[in-house]
Amino acid sequence: MYRTSIEQDYPDVVAALSLWWDNPEAQTRRSQRVALVPRLFFQHFTDTTLIVRHEDRLVAFLIGFLSQSRPDEAYIHFVGVEPRHQGRGIGADLYERFFAVIRENRRRKVLAITTGSQAFHRRLGFTVSDSIGNYDGQGGVHVTFSREL
């Protein structure tokens, strides 16, 4: 079942941040991932944070928002699909649903910044707009992706 998020989703998402990330491309550690996903997204960005559940188990989530400062833009902050469900189109479906939400809000550009999942973003029509070293003061290289809608 797909729906927008509620605050009660937050504990399951925190647990997923520990359990779902075994991708060697992902440079961030568990504690960093949790720090990147504060509860406030599930309080103040619920309309643009999307949840997939099956039989009350979290299957996937997408945390996004409409830029407050850039009226034409939206931003995808974090996405995850439960490993046994990966590769079945759920991630792509969540992105399409997010695109629909932001079109409704007359946004024409969507951004995402990642250390991993670059192939996924390219496949979904994003192009690299920048590559930034030490983006968050933690070293590594972050890649900025964007897509016009």
Ligand SMILES: CC(C)(COP(=O)(O)OP(=O)(O)OC[C@H]1O[C@@H](n2cnc3c(N)ncnc32)[C@H](O)[C@@H]1OP(=O)(O)O)[C@@H](O)C(=O)NCCC(=O)NCCS
């Ligand atoms: C990255 C992630 C969100 C993709 O979700 P998904 O449901 O597995 O992806 P989909 O099945 O919708 O794939 C959509 C397309 O992207 C491609 N793709 C997805 N992951 C890929 C990968 N790691 N490498 C290459 N292509 C990939 C798929 O092959 C598919 O292309 P196709 O339409 O030609 O078959 C998911 O694998 C995940 O949660 N990974 C671990 C966490 C993570 O890295 N999150 C992102 C950074 S925060």
